[in-house]
Amino acid sequence: MIERTKISGNEEERAILIGVCSRGMTFEQSKEYLDELAFLTETAGAKAVRSFIQKLDKPINSTYIGSGKIEEVKQALEEANANMVIVDDDLSPSQIRNLDKELEVKVLDRSSLILHIFSERAQTAQARTQVDLAQYQYLLPRLTGMWTHLSRQKGGIGLKGAGEKEIETDRRIIRERISHLRKQLVKIDRQEETRRKNRSNFARVALVGYTNVGKSTIMNVITKANVLAENKLFATLDTTVRKVSLSGIPFLLSDTVGFIRKLPHHLIESFKSTLAETQESDILIHVVDSSHPNFEDQIRNVNETLKELEITSQRVLTVFNKIDLLDEDSRAHVENSWMTKDHQPAVCISARNKENLDDFRQILTDLLVEVYQEKSHGSPHPFLQQYQYYQMTDDATE
Ligand SMILES: Nc1nc2c(ncn2[C@@H]2O[C@H](COP(=O)(O)OP(=O)(O)OP(=O)(O)O)[C@@H](O)[C@H]2O)c(=O)[nH]1
Ligand SMILES: [Mg+2]
Structure with missing residues (x-):
């Protein structure tokens, strides 16, 4: 029977990372x-000791990389005393089988690494069920190809399994588990929906963005909540919702799971219910790590994932965070090129140094006023009374 394994702790996991630089990609x-993959590897508790990139039109069907590169990796495994290989793409069952045979160490692909991190971090019944479902769905088509691979694993990152003759039984059990988990999710979703309906009077604001950009830090700064914020990928998995008020206007703010390039499809599917809160939001705060060399790619990636999840909002406030890490030129680049794009509201802040937060609060307040005015079709909304009082006393922020 397939079971989830913890990082063993007995043996240090030392990984060699491999990526392919395909046509259309720059080196x-x-x-x-691969730097991002190294960060994921460390978040999963293993150490990234070496990395290899091969320039190819596209990954090789049978072994992902060419035979010459495989020899180099083999040698590096020995030299660096490494015991696993992590590949930056998703591998087919035969690629896993062939690489496993050649390299004789555990081989993980990007999806299984992300799934592992999610499974370690899931806290609530909802997140747990979603991750379990995604893991079983990922595993089902790979079972036949993976049995040698799985049997090589004696613990550590990944999933472990049994021998070939048990695969049919495993497959049947997994199908039953999938169907059971689906039913459980429907039940949990229904309870969540009722909870959301009970709060439906309030405007909803959701923090979205790439992982590690500072969403939870912003949540903490605005709400004085105590959400876990740390320099790890996917520190947040479960959605946290807090009632907040800005200048006397109450609203619900939610902090959600971060996105990443090539998020496993099953994970996106099964996380739809965690993100239901976001789907129903009146304002999206798209947080960007402006100090990241690839922040423009990350913006595109988040927008694509939002589209895939059918999360749209008429009001999107883009927050360029971590400006404390920018030099003058980079800051000017963000302010002059990105901030004026699409006429969407945008602001530069440092959540860590509490820089420019008043501007941020003011823009958000203006958007909230718009939302409530729309909700009450132009007549005075009860939630705005307090705000009007604040305006009269000239005390714009709380
Ligand atoms: N220098 C700097 N670091 C920041 C700033 N805001 C957040 N950080 C740091 O960035 C890291 C990630 O912050 P989080 O708030 O956990 O980011 P997140 O977007 O919630 O991340 P996930 O939940 O993992 O998706 C932490 O180490 C924060 O201390 C900032 O304005 N400046
Ligand atoms: Mg977070």
């Missing part, structure tokens, strides 16, 4: 992608 880009 610089592939290097940055």
